[in-house]
Amino acid sequence: MKTIVTGGAGRLGRHAIKELLAHGYEVAAVDAEEPAEPLCPFVAADLTKTERLRELFAGAAAVVHLARRRFLYTENGYEAASGMWQTPDLAGDAERFNHNTAMTYNVLATAAAVGAKTIVCGSSLAVYGFYYPAAPIAPDYLPIDEEHPRRPQDPYGLSKLVGEKMCDSFARKTGTRIASLRFSGIYTSENARVLAERRKNPVIRGAGALWSYVDVRDAAAACRLALAADYTGYEPFNICAPETIMAEPTAELVRRWWPEAKNIDASLEGTRSGYATAKAEQVLGFRARHLFHDGILD
DSSP states (O other): OOEEETTTTTTHHHHHHHHHHTOEEEEEEEEEOSSSSOOOOEEEEETTTTTHHHHHHHHHHHEEEEOOOTTHHHHHHHETTTTTTTTOHHHHHHHHHHHHHHHHHHHHHHHHTTOSSEEEEEEEEEGSSSSOOOSSOOHHHSSSSSTTTOOSSSHHHHHHHHHHHHHHHHHHHHHHEEEEEEEEOEEEEHHHHHHHHHHHHHHHHHTTTOOOOOEHHHHHHHHHHHHOOOSEEEEEEEESSSSSSSSSHHHHHHHHHOOTOOOOTTTTTTTTTOOOOIIIIIIIOOOSSSOOEEEEEE
16 A cells, blocks of 8 residues: 655654554655655655645555644743743744645645545644643643643644644545544653653643653554554544653642643543543554653653
């Protein structure tokens, strides 16, 4: 089955390609930049332009869309004094928002035009609105499942929510199976030290991520599982490790660092993630295997 991976030169894209190749998929990569390590046939293309996309996607049975441009504030925009996120680069964020949403629309439209039967789109837990808030916000309940209202205040989370709306629309219009994978922060064994630092300072970037994470190898496996799973139409899935990076119980951490959060279900016991992954486990067969402990991702 020919599968296109967009963003194939990126960190997750590279691992997704390796995962698919290891399971017998025929893979072709598309990205704006050359990959450092050629793994499969590659074409450099600007996904905001539609001229070549139909030719590039021709014959594809499936597409994994992981291409994106990063929003800089997601790394350096946290203001500890207020506990909120600042997005001062209005023009730059608008350009990135337009770029990312245009890419997603073009990929969905082209995949549908060439008759691809399955599309997997990279999304984010940021769609719920708790990762990068600019004003106080709290979840309606915990753990947060895929039915929880999505209220992003920031351009990155909003761009992912718009992308999900487009996925839903194309699935309804064309009958294509489309999954949005709402990834937690994606880490590798090389940058697990960041998780160790956050374990020492639980609110170094606020409490909205609920101390969740996912190893890049597990994120790549989720892409493959979403291609193979048995579902119809459009479905979103939370993708993260089942436990947090913390040693303390999640409910206790929430009460201490995010007291505005109410309706903590009894199922949020021990160090279980505050973002529910039951749907991904049941529908995709996904369960993270590479877990954080003793300062490393194993």
